[in-house]
Amino acid sequence: MIQLPCPWCGPRNATEFHHRGEVTPRPEVASVTPEEWRRYLYFRRNACDWVEESWYHAAGCRRFFKVRRHTSTNEIVQAGRVQ
Amino acid sequence: MANGNNGPVNGHRQRKNKPPRYSAFSLFRHGLSHSDWPRVWRTHPLKQSYDVVIIGGGIHGLATAYYLATNHGIRDVAVLDKGYLGGGGSGRNTAILRSNYLTPEGVRFYDRSLQLYQHLAADLNFNVMFSQRGHLTLAHNDSSLRTMRWRAEVNKLQGVDSEVIDPTEIKKLVPFLDTSENVRYPILGALYHPPGGIIRHDAVVWGYARAADANGVHLHQNTEVTGIDTRGGRVTGVQTSRGRISTRVVVNCTAGWSTLISDMAGVDMPVTTSPLQAAVTEPVRPFLDTVVVSGTLHVYVSQTDRGELVFGASVDPFTSYSMRGSLEFAEGLAGHVLELMPAISKMRLLRQWAGLCDMTPDYSPIMGPTPVEGFYVDVGWGTYGFKAGPVSGEAMAACIAHQRPPKIIDAFGLDRFTSGQLVGEKGAAAVGH
Ligand SMILES: Cc1cc2nc3c(=O)[nH]c(=O)nc-3n(C[C@H](O)[C@H](O)[C@H](O)COP(=O)(O)OP(=O)(O)OC[C@H]3O[C@@H](n4cnc5c(N)ncnc54)[C@H](O)[C@@H]3O)c2cc1C
Ligand SMILES: [Zn+2]
Numbered sequence: 001m002i003q004l005p006c007p008w009c010g011p012r013n014a015t016e017f018h019h020r021g022e023v024t025p026r027p028e029v030a031s032v033t034p035e036e037w038r039r040y041l042y043f044r045r046n047a048c049d050w051v052e053e054s055w056y057h058a059a060g061c062r063r064f065f066k067v068r069r070h071t072s073t074n075e076i077v078q079a080g081r082v083q
Numbered sequence: 084m085a086n087g088n089n090g091p092v093n094g095h096r097q098r099k100n101k102p103p104r105y106s107a108f109s110l111f112r113h114g115l116s117h118s119d120w121p122r123v124w125r126t127h128p129l130k131q132s133y134d135v136v137i138i139g140g141g142i143h144g145l146a147t148a149y150y151l152a153t154n155h156g157i158r159d160v161a162v163l164d165k166g167y168l169g170g171g172g173s174g175r176n177t178a179i180l181r182s183n184y185l186t187p188e189g190v191r192f193y194d195r196s197l198q199l200y201q202h203l204a205a206d207l208n209f210n211v212m213f214s215q216r217g218h219l220t221l222a223h224n225d226s227s228l229r230t231m232r233w234r235a236e237v238n239k240l241q242g243v244d245s246e247v248i249d250p251t252e253i254k255k256l257v258p259f260l261d262t263s264e265n266v267r268y269p270i271l272g273a274l275y276h277p278p279g280g281i282i283r284h285d286a287v288v289w290g291y292a293r294a295a296d297a298n299g300v301h302l303h304q305n306t307e308v309t310g311i312d313t314r315g316g317r318v319t320g321v322q323t324s325r326g327r328i329s330t331r332v333v334v335n336c337t338a339g340w341s342t343l344i345s346d347m348a349g350v351d352m353p354v355t356t357s358p359l360q361a362a363v364t365e366p367v368r369p370f371l372d373t374v375v376v377s378g379t380l381h382v383y384v385s386q387t388d389r390g391e392l393v394f395g396a397s398v399d400p401f402t403s404y405s406m407r408g409s410l411e412f413a414e415g416l417a418g419h420v421l422e423l424m425p426a427i428s429k430m431r432l433l434r435q436w437a438g439l440c441d442m443t444p445d446y447s448p449i450m451g452p453t454p455v456e457g458f459y460v461d462v463g464w465g466t467y468g469f470k471a472g473p474v475s476g477e478a479m480a481a482c483i484a485h486q487r488p489p490k491i492i493d494a495f496g497l498d499r500f501t502s503g504q505l506v507g508e509k510g511a512a513a514v515g516h
Contacts, residue, residue: 015411034503039351039500042444044353045342046342046354048340048343048356048404071356071402071403
């Protein structure tokens with residue numbers, strides 16, 4: 001089982017977490033067009049490479065954090081706090 | 084059928100070469116003489132140009148090539164695969180076929196595929212072992228029962244045999260199911276779909292490959308696409324590990340890898356890639372002759388003609404291009420299967436494996452042209468694309484031949500993710516593939 005280094009709780013099994021996915025910048029709600037908003041909602045890079053993504057520690061501290069993971073090996077190199 | 088896409092396109096069916104027949108006699112003769120079996124398809128040198136280059140030698144790429152050649156007489160076609168034919172999802176799926184989807188567009192589309200599957204063995208001259216044994220989706224709570232009633236009504240309106248049945252009827256169909264009320268997730272009812280069933284997935288792949296080959300298509304295994312050339316917004320060729328091919332038409336049929344191929348053409352995709360795992364037990368005597376799916380328990384099971392139980396589940400909990408199986412999967416699966424069928428607790432798992440799934444936001448495929456002229460996609464097959472192979476091949480071939488999507492795939496264009504007209508199939512495709 002892969003483990004994730006929660007910046008608050010330390011390494012825990014992946015089953016404790018919820019995968020939120022790629023970090024995509026959220027467009028400005030007041031000025032965004034519907035098409036741009038849908039691009040933000042639906043389109044993903046889905047890279048086969050190192051990616052930066054966010055996870056949620058659902059069965060732990062219930063906080064979000066970022067990791068860098070390689071999507072073909074699932075190797076994880078670093079984690080960072082969000083907020 | 085209301086799809087307007089039955090039978091010949093433009094009223095004329097092109098001449099079709101039938102591959103040589105297999106017969107009981109030749110089986111007997113070869114058995115006696117131990118002579119070599121003839122190759123099922125040929126190998127060719129890679130030409131420097133083709134009219135159509137299809138990337139991905141799974142069921143979608145092969146079916147598209149076959150129908151291009153047989154329905155439209157477009158035979159200068161290459162299918163390229165970086166590995167071997169059927170090495171992707173097409174050789175790793177659990178081979179469940181059905182058409183009891185949730186949206187009218189979806190139901191019409193998948194039902195056309197079932198119809199093509201029904202005479203595929205005769206069309207391809209290859210036994211694909213299609214067994215329409217019936218398909219049950221169990222409901223363990225009120226909301227899933229409600230979705231099933233909804234699906235049953237949509238299905239019936241499209242002429243698809245589908246109805247909600249109660250636990251007594253379920254017990255008659257599957258005596259080994261625990262239909263008692265004193266379990267954590269009691270069974271309240273099921274969506275019953277008699278024409279659903281299972282097929283021999285490898286045979287479908289090999290059958291299409293053999294028939295495409297007999298009709299002039301070149302099948303190139305171990306040929307990886309590394310780039311797509313465009314000029315002025317239109318496709319001019321593909322770069323491969325074996326050299327460049329010039330072409331004006333490229334079709335992306337690479338399922339789990341499809342974002343990477345679209346990237347090469349500069350086309351953005353609303354797709355994420357997730358592994359999906361499955362497992363099979365040792366063979367036992369036949370006792371289960373329907374396909375049973377439980378969305379709530381995230382598990383489904385069928386028994387193959389050889390007697391093994393084939394189990395599947397929902398996709399892994401995070402996106403990845405890795406095809407490694409996991410212990411959590413096997414553990415979770417076993418627990419859930421035993422809640423449904425406590426009697427099989429002594430059976431042993433033989434194997435487990437994973438394949439890659441190209442998930443879309445609405446659980447419907449993405450088919451047709453893209454902003455890059457000559458670059459077509461037939462992707463977004465998620466966990467449910469094997470059953471769609473025949474209709475997708477037929478529709479993509481028509482799309483390329485006539486340079487516009489046929490009616491049956493109208494709703495599945497890439498542009499729906501900017502216009503917002505999604506075709507939500509999650510309620511019918513998240514667990515039951
Ligand atoms: C465990 C599991 C169970 C499933 N169960 C079912 C089911 O019961 N019913 C159902 O309908 N569907 C099911 N599916 C989904 C189904 O298997 C797929 O949707 C379907 O097989 C996709 O077919 P395809 O031809 O589009 O792609 P694939 O069969 O995945 O073929 C894509 C091919 O592209 C090739 N490729 C990738 N990159 C390149 C490149 N750069 N150059 C050249 N070639 C490349 C790959 O080698 C691969 O062979 C299941 C999937 C899995 C994994
Ligand atoms: Zn934590």
